[in-house]
Amino acid sequence: MTSLYITSVFVVLVLVSYNVQELKAQLQVGYYGASCGMAEYIVKDEVRNAFYRDPGLAAGLVRLHFHDCFVRGCDGSVLIDSTASNSAEKDSPANNPSLRGYEVIDNAKARLEAVCRGVVSCADIVAFAARDSVEMTGGLGYDVPAGRRDGRVSLASEASSSLPSPIDNLNQLTRSFANRGLTQEEMVTLSGAHTIGRSHCTSFSNRLYNYNTTSIQDPSIDSLYAQQLKQQCPQKSPDMANLVVPINPSSPAVADTDYYMDVLANRGLHNSDQALLSSPMTANQVAQNAMNPRLWGSKFAAAMVKMGQIGVLTGKAGEIRATCRVIN
Ligand code: HEM
Ligand SMILES: *[C@@H]1O[C@H](CO)[C@@H](O)[C@H](O)[C@H]1NC(C)=O
Numbered sequence: 001m002t003s004l005y006i007t008s009v010f011v012v013l014v015l016v017s018y019n020v021q022e023l024k025a026q027l028q029v030g031y032y033g034a035s036c037g038m039a040e041y042i043v044k045d046e047v048r049n050a051f052y053r054d055p056g057l058a059a060g061l062v063r064l065h066f067h068d069c070f071v072r073g074c075d076g077s078v079l080i081d082s083t084a085s086n087s088a089e090k091d092s093p094a095n096n097p098s099l100r101g102y103e104v105i106d107n108a109k110a111r112l113e114a115v116c117r118g119v120v121s122c123a124d125i126v127a128f129a130a131r132d133s134v135e136m137t138g139g140l141g142y143d144v145p146a147g148r149r150d151g152r153v154s155l156a157s158e159a160s161s162s163l164p165s166p167i168d169n170l171n172q173l174t175r176s177f178a179n180r181g182l183t184q185e186e187m188v189t190l191s192g193a194h195t196i197g198r199s200h201c202t203s204f205s206n207r208l209y210n211y212n213t214t215s216i217q218d219p220s221i222d223s224l225y226a227q228q229l230k231q232q233c234p235q236k237s238p239d240m241a242n243l244v245v246p247i248n249p250s251s252p253a254v255a256d257t258d259y260y261m262d263v264l265a266n267r268g269l270h271n272s273d274q275a276l277l278s279s280p281m282t283a284n285q286v287a288q289n290a291m292n293p294r295l296w297g298s299k300f301a302a303a304m305v306k307m308g309q310i311g312v313l314t315g316k317a318g319e320i321r322a323t324c325r326v327i328n
Pocket of ligand 2: 212213214215219
């Protein structure tokens with residue numbers, strides 16, 4: 001009886017650990033160790049070159065990974081150029097003209113093809129570059145499980161329908177992340193990426209000039225901040241589509257927790273940023289992150305790793321693209 005019990009516990013334990021192995025075996029830290037030992041170093045070197053040229057590219061590369069992963073999984077589909085017969089993700093209004101950093105990936109890929117041809121996927125390059133960008137802006141570094149393969153499909157229409165919108169409310173944001181296996185808390189944590197980078201006036205001008213039928217301006221914006229934004233984004237400017245502002249004006253090139261300070265002070269830039277204050281649970285997470293940069297840093301690293309596993313292609317699925325912009 002006892003031995004039957006022990007045997008069955010043993011069997012259950014073996015099955016459980018086998019399952020965990022299976023899940024982890026999909027992507028691996030150090031995946032290119034044997035096949036292309038320089039891979040992560042080369043990507044980091046190119047990200048560093050880009051960063052010294054234009055520090056804003058770090059923000060671009062973090063966003064690139066997010067926009068890759070949320071559309072068809074992290075399969076490098078965001079990098080594919082449109083052709084005469086196909087409008088690709090990068091040409092959806094959700095990505096064009098605001099998404100940046102493509103040339104950094106191209107440069108890394110060219111060097112990688114020269115030293116280990118056909119080995120390193122574009123999707124992995126994007127994941128490494130996002131991590132390096134977090135590190136270079138002062139955030140916490142983390143190991144990136146790799147072994148993703150590149151997808152062969154990229155549709156502008158899918159980018160438009162799959163990416164969350166800056167005018168989304170908390171329920172819509174939560175649902176968008178839940179659809180990809182991410183919790184509401186991970187959504188709050190990942191939104192902290194908005195501590196770096198910029199936004200085009202057109203991504204939030206509705207909050208200043210045509211909010212809804214009862215209120216011209218979003219009543220939730222701090223009035224001084226709204227005044228500043230109106231100066232930076234004049235309604236009648238013929239150049240409105242090209243104007244940009246920092247998302248976290250106090251430290252737009254540093255991966256700190258000032259973004260959460262902004263949100264707490266009703267100075268979240270997009271409706272989707274300010275929406276994090278609209279439930280007691282998420283407002284509490286915003287306050288926790290604001291006060292505890294180390295806690296946020298480690299939660300952010302873990303959430304990036306999790307986001308990086310969304311819908312990945314492994315094994316014989318997909319391909320290793322020779323040029324990130326073109327399907328083989
Ligand atoms: C929660 C839902 C999210 C929405 C609605 C959203 C929306 C936006 C919008 C509208 C912009 C400005 C684009 C422009 O007009 O130039 C932006 C910028 C940015 N987003 Fe998000 N975002 C979200 C989540 C995320 C996540 C999860 C990440 C990464 C983990 C991220 C990283 C960034 C970065 C780094 C920028 C600055 C890009 C640059 O300077 O080029 N965002 N986001
Ligand atoms: C406009 O927005 C305000 C503030 O969010 C809200 O109280 C009001 O009900 C909204 N009006 C309409 C017509 O949606």
